[in-house]
Amino acid sequence: xxxxxxxxxxxxxxxxxxxxxxxxxxxxxxxxxxxxxxxxxxxxxxxxxxxxxxxxxxxxxxxxxxxxxxxxxxxxxxxxxxxxxxxxxxxxxxxxxxxxxxxxxxxxxxxxxxxxxxxxxxxxxxxxxxxxxxxxxxxxxxxxxxxxxxxxxxxxxxxxxxxxxxxxxxxxxxxxxxx
Numbered sequence: 785x786x787x788x789x790x791x792x793x794x795x796x797x798x799x800x801x802x803x804x805x806x807x808x809x810x811x812x813x814x815x816x817x818x819x820x821x822x823x824x825x826x827x828x829x830x831x832x833x834x835x836x837x838x839x840x841x842x843x844x845x846x847x848x849x850x851x852x853x854x855x856x857x858x859x860x861x862x863x864x865x866x867x868x869x870x871x872x873x874x875x876x877x878x879x880x881x882x883x884x885x886x887x888x889x890x891x892x893x894x895x896x897x898x899x900x901x902x903x904x905x906x907x908x909x910x911x912x913x914x915x916x917x918x919x920x921x922x923x924x925x926x927x928x929x930x931x932x933x934x935x936x937x938x939x940x941x942x943x944x945x946x947x948x949x950x951x952x953x954x955x956x957x958x959x960x961x962x963x
Contacts, residue, residue: 889960
């Protein structure tokens with residue numbers, strides 16, 4: 785009797801293994817096949833498309849948007865041209881630049897002390913309308929301090945942007961000019 789129960793148990797385990805193997809094969813087959821895919825195309829009553837070395841352009845008139853379908857990699861909107869957009873986000877941790885900017889508020893001369901900072905920097909002074917009033921460059925290996933004259937500027941708020949041209953990082957500071 786013990787032999788019969790052992791035989792039944794062995795057959796159950798073999799059957800379970802077969803089911804697991806078949807499910808695994810079916811899952812693998814499903815992953816490898818592309819059952820559906822979207823292509824970027826529009827059927828319109830009127831429109832045109834053109835291609836050149838600089839890019840392409842296509843348009844249609846009279847199409848109605850009815851439904852949007854999407855997947856993690858693609859989207860499809862009926863009746864509208866949609867570009868295939870792939871966005872890659874990269875986050876870099878740049879070292880924090882430590883500048884000393886003084887005095888603030890400034891009356892006639894602003895000093896920027898670069899301390900231990902190394903690299904090439906571009907300095908821009910903007911008014912509150914976004915106009916560049918003054919720009920200059922600095923190599924911190926030869927010069928550790930920069931003095932900027934504010935005599936020609938009217939009283940008000942200015943923005944100084946210091947761009948590290950090597951690492952393409954920037955720091956901005958609000959400067960108040962008053963007599």
